[in-house]
Amino acid sequence: MEKYSIMMLYINAPQTIGEQVKDQQSPQEMFFDKWQHLYSDRTESMRSSEVRDLLAVTQRPDIIALAGGAPYTEALNLDKMSRILGEVMKDGPGPLNYGSSEGYEPLRVWLTKFMADEDVACTPDDIVITDGSQQGLELVGKIFLNPGDTIVAEAPSYVGALNAFLSYQADIIQIECDDNGLKVDKVAETLENLKRRGITPRFIYVIPSFQNPSGVTMSLARRKKLVKLARQYNTLIVEDNAYRRLSFEEEPLASIKTLDPDNVVYLGTFSKILSPGLRVGWVVAPRPIREKLIFAKQAADLCSSSLTQRVVTAYFGETDMKTHLKKLIGIYIKRRDKMLNACAEYFPRGVKWTKPKGGFFVWVTLPEYLDTTNMLAKAVEQKVAYVPGKAFFADGTGRNCMRLNYSFMKESDIREGVRRLAEVVEQEMELYRSLKL
Amino acid sequence: MKPKIAVLLGGHSLERDISFQSGNRVAAAALALGYRVVSLDVDEHIVSYLREEKPDLCFIALHGRFGEDGAIQGLLEAMGLPYTGSGVLASVLGMDKSLSKDIFLREGIPTPDFIALSTGAVKELGAANVVKDIVARLGLPLVIKPSSQGSAQGVNFVQKEEEITAALLGAFSYGDKVILEKFVRGKEVAVSVLGAERARALPPVEIAPKKGHFDFQAMYTMGATEYFIPARLPDALTKKVQSLALQAHKCLGCRDLSRVDFIVEAKTDTPYVLELNTIPGLTETSLFPMAAAHAGVDFTDLIGKIIEAALKR
Numbered sequence: 001m002e003k004y005s006i007m008m009l010y011i012n013a014p015q016t017i018g019e020q021v022k023d024q025q026s027p028q029e030m031f032f033d034k035w036q037h038l039y040s041d042r043t044e045s046m047r048s049s050e051v052r053d054l055l056a057v058t059q060r061p062d063i064i065a066l067a068g069g070a071p072y073t074e075a076l077n078l079d080k081m082s083r084i085l086g087e088v089m090k091d092g093p094g095p096l097n098y099g100s101s102e103g104y105e106p107l108r109v110w111l112t113k114f115m116a117d118e119d120v121a122c123t124p125d126d127i128v129i130t131d132g133s134q135q136g137l138e139l140v141g142k143i144f145l146n147p148g149d150t151i152v153a154e155a156p157s158y159v160g161a162l163n164a165f166l167s168y169q170a171d172i173i174q175i176e177c178d179d180n181g182l183k184v185d186k187v188a189e190t191l192e193n194l195k196r197r198g199i200t201p202r203f204i205y206v207i208p209s210f211q212n213p214s215g216v217t218m219s220l221a222r223r224k225k226l227v228k229l230a231r232q233y234n235t236l237i238v239e240d241n242a243y244r245r246l247s248f249e250e251e252p253l254a255s256i257k258t259l260d261p262d263n264v265v266y267l268g269t270f271s272k273i274l275s276p277g278l279r280v281g282w283v284v285a286p287r288p289i290r291e292k293l294i295f296a297k298q299a300a301d302l303c304s305s306s307l308t309q310r311v312v313t314a315y316f317g318e319t320d321m322k323t324h325l326k327k328l329i330g331i332y333i334k335r336r337d338k339m340l341n342a343c344a345e346y347f348p349r350g351v352k353w354t355k356p357k358g359g360f361f362v363w364v365t366l367p368e369y370l371d372t373t374n375m376l377a378k379a380v381e382q383k384v385a386y387v388p389g390k391a392f393f394a395d396g397t398g399r400n401c402m403r404l405n406y407s408f409m410k411e412s413d414i415r416e417g418v419r420r421l422a423e424v425v426e427q428e429m430e431l432y433r434s435l436k437l
Numbered sequence: 438m439k440p441k442i443a444v445l446l447g448g449h450s451l452e453r454d455i456s457f458q459s460g461n462r463v464a465a466a467a468l469a470l471g472y473r474v475v476s477l478d479v480d481e482h483i484v485s486y487l488r489e490e491k492p493d494l495c496f497i498a499l500h501g502r503f504g505e506d507g508a509i510q511g512l513l514e515a516m517g518l519p520y521t522g523s524g525v526l527a528s529v530l531g532m533d534k535s536l537s538k539d540i541f542l543r544e545g546i547p548t549p550d551f552i553a554l555s556t557g558a559v560k561e562l563g564a565a566n567v568v569k570d571i572v573a574r575l576g577l578p579l580v581i582k583p584s585s586q587g588s589a590q591g592v593n594f595v596q597k598e599e600e601i602t603a604a605l606l607g608a609f610s611y612g613d614k615v616i617l618e619k620f621v622r623g624k625e626v627a628v629s630v631l632g633a634e635r636a637r638a639l640p641p642v643e644i645a646p647k648k649g650h651f652d653f654q655a656m657y658t659m660g661a662t663e664y665f666i667p668a669r670l671p672d673a674l675t676k677k678v679q680s681l682a683l684q685a686h687k688c689l690g691c692r693d694l695s696r697v698d699f700i701v702e703a704k705t706d707t708p709y710v711l712e713l714n715t716i717p718g719l720t721e722t723s724l725f726p727m728a729a730a731h732a733g734v735d736f737t738d739l740i741g742k743i744i745e746a747a748l749k750r
C-alpha cells in the first residue's frame with residue numbers, strides 16, 4: 001500500500017492556530033504531496049496569502065479589482081526610467097555582480113538624507129537594504145522569533161507581516177484600532193497581563209501612518225505612550241512606514257523612530273513611492289540588531305539586486321522628491337475621493353468605512369452577520385473583487401470586514417466597482433432578513 | 438495528419454487556477470502523444486477562437502461554473518464540435534447535487550438524507566419557517582452546502598441550531614440553491630471512474646485526518662489530512678464502493694471520466710455517495726490521475742484513452 005500525505009489548495013487562507021481549528025472553509029481541490037513527511041513543522045503554520053490566491057480570478061480584465069495593493073506605476077516617467085536603466089548598465093561591472101550585504105553604499109548615503117527629512121538621524125552604517133520591506137519583516141521574524149513566541153500587532157494588520165511572523169510560529173496578539181490608530185491603553189493592559197504570565201513579547205509591530213489595511217493613523221499622543229510602554233515592558237517596536245510619505249493633507253506625523261531612536265526598528269520601502277517591481281526597501285536599526293539582520297540577510301540572499309539599487313539611487317539622484325510625491329499624491333487624492341464618494345452614495349445603511357488621509361486603502365465594516373469571505377464569490381460574479389477582512393487577523397476574526405484599494409484602478413472603475421459591491425452587500429442583507437424570520 | 442485538439446482551460450469560475458494546472462498538463466500529454474494542440478482560455482470570445490482554430494476535438498479541462506455545468510458542452514453541441522467528458526444532461530445533473538442525489542436515491546444508491554432550498558423559496562415563500570422542521574428531520578450536526586458543486590467552497594458544518602442562518606447565508610453565496618444534508622461520520626473515500634471504452638472503477642483513495650485533528654475539521658485544514666491508496670477498506674467494501682461508483686457514473690449518463698466521493702459510515706460500514714464530479718482535477722497531484730497511476734495507467738496514457746474514446750464518438 002502506498003501512503004502519501006495530502007495537501008489542499010485554498011482559495012482562502014486556512015485558519016489554523018496551533019492545534020485549534022478556527023475555520024471550516026473548504027478546499028477547492030485536493031493535492032497529493034508525497035514529500036509531506038519531510039517538511040519542517042514551520043510549514044504547518046504557513047498561510048498562503050489570500051491576496052495571492054485571489055489573483056487568478058481578479059487578473060481577468062473584466063473584473064474591477066479593488067483587491068490589490070499596488071501603486072499606480074503608470075504615473076512614473078517611464079522614458080526617464082528606461083534612460084536611467086541604460087545609463088546604470090554602462091556603469092562598469094558593478095550592476096551585474098554581487099554587492100555588499102548591507103546594500104549599495106551610495107543608496108544608503110542618500111537614504112540618510114531621506115531619513116533626515118523624517119527627523120530620523122542615522123548614518124549609512126545604521127541601514128540595511130532589503131528586497132522590499134517584506135524582506136525586512138521576514139528578517140526581523142528570523143532574528144527575533146522562536147516557535148511559540150508572543151508578539152503584539154494592530155487588529156487588523158498587514159497580511160504579509162502576519163504571514164512572515166506566522167511562518168516563524170509566532171503567537172500574534174492583535175489589539176484593536178479606532179480612528180486614532182492602535183488603542184494603546186489596550187496594549188498596556190495586554191502587556192501587563194503577559195507580564196503576569198511571565199511573557200515578554202519579542203516586539204510590537206505597528207504601521208502607524210495610513211495603516212494597511214485600515215487606512216487609519218496613530219495619533220502623536222498614542223505614539224508617545226507606545227514608546228514608553230515598550231521601554232517599560234522591556235520590548236522593542238518594529239515600525240513599518242510604507243505609506244507615511246503619501247500623506248494627502250498636512251505634513252505627516254513624525255515616525256515613531258524619532259521618539260525613541262534606540263528602541264525602534266524602522267522599515268522603509270520604495271515599493272509605494274516608486275516601484276514594487278524593483279524590490280528595494282530598507283531597515284534602520286540599532287547597531288547590534290542591524291548586525292544580526294545582516295547575518296540573516298547573508299543567509300537569505302547574500303545581497304539585494306545590485307542593478308535595482310543603482311536604478312533607485314540614480315532615479316532619485318536627479319528627481320526632486322517633493323515634486324515626485326506631489327504628483328503621486330495628486331492622483332491618489334482624486335482616487336480616494338472617488339472611492340469615499342461612491343461609498344457614501346451606494347453603500348446601504350449599516351455599512352461603515354474609514355476615511356484615510358493618506359496611503360492606499362479604505363477599510364469597510366459590514367453588519368456582523370455578513371461574511372466577506374463567502375460573499376467574495378458573489379462579488380466576483382458581479383465582476384468586482386476585494387480582500388476579505390479575515391486575512392488581516394491571525395485568529396480569523398474580522399469576517400464582516402473587507403479592504404478596498406483605490407491606488408491602482410482608474411477613477412471611473414473605482415466608482416463602478418463600489419457600485420457593484422454595494423449591490424452585492426444589499427442583496428446579502430436582504431437575504432439575511434428573509435432568513436431571519 | 439494527427440487530429441487537432443483544443444484544450445479548453447481557465448474560464449471564469451473560482452477554479453480558474455486549478456483549471457490552468459489541469460489544462461496545461463493535458464496539453465503537454467496530448468502533444469507527447471503526437472496530436473496538434475492549441476490551448477484556449479475560455480472567455481466571451483471562445484466561439485470565434487474555435488471558429489478560427491477548427492479543432493477536431495475539444496478537451497474540456499474546465500472546472501466549476503460554465504465548464505462543468507453543461508454550459509460549454511451545450512455551446513460545443515451547437516457548434517457541432519466533439520468534446521471529451523460528459524454531455525449536457527449528465528453535466529447538469531452532476532453539477533447540481535439536489536438533482537443527482539435524487540437520482541441516486543431512485544437508483545438505490547445510498548446518499549445522505551437531504552433537503553434543498555432555493556433563494557427564491559427563502560425570499561418569496563418564507564422558507565426560513567421550515568428550517569426547524571428540516572433540523573428535526575435531519576438532526577444535528579448537519580452539513581449545509583451549495584447545491585452546485587463546482588467549487589467545494591461554502592460548505593458549512595452546523596452543530597447548533599443558531600448557526601444555521603450564517604451557514605445558509607454562506608452557502609447561498611456560491612449559488613441560488615443550497616442543500617441541507619444529514620452529517621454522516623466515517624471514512625472519506627473517492628472512487629474515480631475511467632469511462633473510456635468500457636467504464637471501469639479505479640482503486641479507491643481514502644482521505645484521512647491526521648492524529649490530533651477532529652475528523653471533519655481536518656478535511657479543511659492544510660497539512661491535517663493524509664491519504665491512502667488503495668483505501669483501507671475490506672475487499673468486499675472496496676468492491677462495493679467501486680460498483681456503486683460505476684452505477685452512479687452510469688445512471689447520470691456520464692462519459693469518459695468522473696470521480697465519485699463517498700463517506701463510509703463508521704457504525705454501519707454503509708458507503709454513502711456525497712457527490713459526483715464530471716470533470717475531476719487533472720493536476721499532477723489530483724486524485725483521479727493518482728488513482729489511474731495506481732491502476733497502471735500513467736497520465737499520458739490516461740489522456741490518450743480519454744481523447745481516443747471521444748474521437749470515436
